[in-house]
Amino acid sequence: MLFYIFAVLAILSAGYMVLTRNLLYAGFSLLITLLSVAGIYVLLFADFVAVVQLMVYVGGVLVLILFGIMLSSRVRDKSVLSESGNKVWGTLVGGLILMGLCYTILHANISALPWLQTTELNVLGLQKSTVQSIGIKLMTDVVVPFELASLLLLIALMGAAYIATDKPKA
Known part of the structure; x- marks a missing residue:
């Protein structure tokens, strides 16, 4: 039951996010979708x-995204609204993608998946947290790529901070 509540909430908020013209409302709708x-x-x-x-x-x-919208939402006392008005093509492409996904789901042989064939009836009692195993894997086997990625993100953050600073005018 909870799955259906979350699914409907995600679909409705995502639909509202796509259809609204107010960027702040779209940002808050994205929050509900992500949650x-x-x-x-x-x-x-x-x-x-x-x-x-x-x-x-x-x-x-x-x-x-929300800080960017809120800091730039008033330009000459006008709210920033989306200028996209071509909803016909968006609806057509979205409908085609939905039909393709429905066709794929209906014609997939889900019962033949190997991990479904080996499960027992008491699935909930056998579930364990994946955080510990992922943490051990990150800190043992893939520690060098993990640290290189963190250094790359740090350099990107420093570059973004440098670009965002005001340059003294000479």
């Missing part, structure tokens, strides 16, 4: 992915 997807991840016992969803997308990307 609903994180709830679906929790229901699927993908706890690490749910935490990453909350930390990276809701905590980082969405806050950045």
Whole structure:
């Protein structure tokens, strides 16, 4: 039941996000969509992915988007509105993608997946947290690429801070 609540909430807020012209409302609708997807991840016992969803997308990307919208929302006393008015093509492409996804889901042989064939009836009792195993893997086997990625992100952050600073006019 909770899955259906989160799914409907995600679909409705995503639809509102696409159809609204007010960018601030679209940003808040994106917040509801991302939180609903994180709830679906929790229901699927993908706890690490749910935490990453909350930390990276809701905590980082969405806050950045909302600050950008709020800081630039008043230009000459006019609200920033979306200028996209071609909803016919968007609806047509979205409908075609939805039909393709429905066709794929209906014709997929999901019962033949190997991990579904080996499961027992008591699935909930066997579930364990994936955070510990991912943490051990990150700090042992792939520690060098993990640290290189963190250095690359640090350099990108320093570059963004340098670009954002005001340059003294000579």
